[in-house]
Amino acid sequence: MISFQALRDELRPTIRLALPLVLAEIGWMSMGIVDTIMVGHLPDSARAIGSVSISSNLFNVLAFFGGGLLIGLDTLVAQAFGAGKREDCHRSLINSIYLSIVMTPFLMTPVWFFNPLLRRLHIDPQVSALAVPYMKALAFGLFPLLLYFAVRRCLQAMNMAQPIAFALVSANIINAFFNWILIYGKWGAPRMGVVGSGWSTAISRVYLAAVLVSYLLWYDRRHRTELLKTPVNIDFLRIRRLISLGLPAAVQITLEISVFALATALIGRLGAVALASHQIALNTVAFTYMVPLGISSAAAVRVGHAIGRGKPASAGDAGYTAIFLGAGFMTLAAIALLVFPRWIARMYTPDETVIRGTSLLLIAGAAFQLFDGIQTVATGALRGAGDTRTPMVCHFTAYWVIGLPLGAWLCFARHWGAFGIWSGLSLALILIGMVLIFAWRHTVHRINRGFPA
Numbered sequence: 001m002i003s004f005q006a007l008r009d010e011l012r013p014t015i016r017l018a019l020p021l022v023l024a025e026i027g028w029m030s031m032g033i034v035d036t037i038m039v040g041h042l043p044d045s046a047r048a049i050g051s052v053s054i055s056s057n058l059f060n061v062l063a064f065f066g067g068g069l070l071i072g073l074d075t076l077v078a079q080a081f082g083a084g085k086r087e088d089c090h091r092s093l094i095n096s097i098y099l100s101i102v103m104t105p106f107l108m109t110p111v112w113f114f115n116p117l118l119r120r121l122h123i124d125p126q127v128s129a130l131a132v133p134y135m136k137a138l139a140f141g142l143f144p145l146l147l148y149f150a151v152r153r154c155l156q157a158m159n160m161a162q163p164i165a166f167a168l169v170s171a172n173i174i175n176a177f178f179n180w181i182l183i184y185g186k187w188g189a190p191r192m193g194v195v196g197s198g199w200s201t202a203i204s205r206v207y208l209a210a211v212l213v214s215y216l217l218w219y220d221r222r223h224r225t226e227l228l229k230t231p232v233n234i235d236f237l238r239i240r241r242l243i244s245l246g247l248p249a250a251v252q253i254t255l256e257i258s259v260f261a262l263a264t265a266l267i268g269r270l271g272a273v274a275l276a277s278h279q280i281a282l283n284t285v286a287f288t289y290m291v292p293l294g295i296s297s298a299a300a301v302r303v304g305h306a307i308g309r310g311k312p313a314s315a316g317d318a319g320y321t322a323i324f325l326g327a328g329f330m331t332l333a334a335i336a337l338l339v340f341p342r343w344i345a346r347m348y349t350p351d352e353t354v355i356r357g358t359s360l361l362l363i364a365g366a367a368f369q370l371f372d373g374i375q376t377v378a379t380g381a382l383r384g385a386g387d388t389r390t391p392m393v394c395h396f397t398a399y400w401v402i403g404l405p406l407g408a409w410l411c412f413a414r415h416w417g418a419f420g421i422w423s424g425l426s427l428a429l430i431l432i433g434m435v436l437i438f439a440w441r442h443t444v445h446r447i448n449r450g451f452p453a
Contacts, residue, residue, distance in 0.1 A: 002320035010321035014298055018325065020165035021156060022294030027168030029290045031175045031204060032056060033283050035197045037348055038179045045349050046272035048194050051130035053279035054123060054268055057261040058114070059138045062107045064257050067149040068250025069103065070096050072242040074300040075386050077157035082308020090230040093154040095238045100146035111139040123268045130194045137198030141205035148205065151212040157301050167211040175204040245388055252392035259399040263425065266408060267418045274418045277357030280348045285365040288333040292326035292373040296380030303384025307447065316444035319381030323374060323437065330373030337366040357418065364422035371433025378436035382443060390439045394432050403428025
């Protein structure tokens with residue numbers, strides 16, 4: 001494992017890098033929470049929250065598949081930066097932008113088939129009537145979102161995490177402001193309701209990309225990093241390497257997000273109240289998940305830098321330290337979910353039926369918090385070492401072979417309702433956490449013996 005002295009040595013630099021990334025992830029999640037809260041105060045709260053829930057979850061499957069293909073930047077840029085090859089970092093960034101441009105039309109195509117999909121899933125027509133235009137509004141922010149993903153991964157891999165945190169915190173202000181204007185029709189704007197929230201989110205994603213690109217250009221001009229002198233020819237070998245690293249990560253992320261999206265669709269068959277309870281509980285556990293997700297990004301960078309410098313022992317220490325931090329936080333989060341479930345639910349809605357349903361789901365959420373923290377950070381550590389396939393296989397098996405079928409059976413055959421689906425997914429996350437901690441231990445042994453991860 002890791003010695004106490006090594007833990008002490010790694011703790012401070014890991015926290016220094018992780019804090020702005022955690023803040024950035026919390027800022028990212030806060031946008032969805034603000035959207036849910038603000039539409040939740042419209043008339044027919046359950047219908048409004050349900051429409052945002054099903055649209056945002058299905059849209060995230062597309063967006064994060066694209067973002068996952070860019071996740072190879074964590075490995076390529078971090079290891080190149082650790083080896084002192086800044087131009088190599090810039091070349092990876094430029095080619096990731098080319099990849100984003102090509103991906104955008106392919107990822108937008110399913111959006112136009114969203115309405116038939118909702119009909120096939122037997123979603124409440126009143127929910128679908130709001131969900132479809134909301135989804136189309138989100139689609140206009142897709143390319144800026146992919147551009148943000150690419151620049152963000154490059155910046156954090158080069159130890160520049162503070163501008164990412166600033167961009168996301170300030171983007172929340174932009175999002176809340178335009179939500180207020182477009183949802184409720186302030187300052188002469190039309191009262192757009194749920195659809196206005198979708199346009200507000202798209203606007204904030206354009207802002208995110210603009211801030212990070214502007215910062216990168218400013219940094220280049222001030223420090224003469226010669227970004228603008230980087231060759232702009234398409235490097236097909238580099239793009240192929242990005243895809244070979246990113247595709248397993250994209251599949252893993254898509255498997256994880258899509259299982260919750262499908263769970264949302266299944267729960268949508270139970271009615272608007274069950275769907276609203278699910279969305280509030282999902283928002284809550286997704287919010288706690290943002291902390292280990294930020295630590296996971298720090299783990300990928302720290303491990304990649306150590307490998308780039310030719311220090312495998314330091315790579316192992318960096319990974320174990322990050323896993324310790326993620327597990328510690330999520331233990332505290334589990335306690336909070338058990339102690340304050342009704343208080344959390346009341347933040348979103350005054351509907352007592354929705355509050356009771358949410359409180360029950362948060363109990364299931366508390367059960368997997370520790371293991372979710374372990375698996376998330378271990379995935380980042382493995383990514384820094386160049387292993388994106390192990391998490392993919394693990395997530396597929398636990399979610400799609402075990403967790404979701406069990407959850408659906410408990411929900412519909414045993415009549416447990418939404419709690420049944422959450423129980424199955426809780427078991428899946430517990431299994432993933434246990435397997436990936438052993439996978440990281442095996443990887444550490446391999447790189448310490450001089451073998452590739």
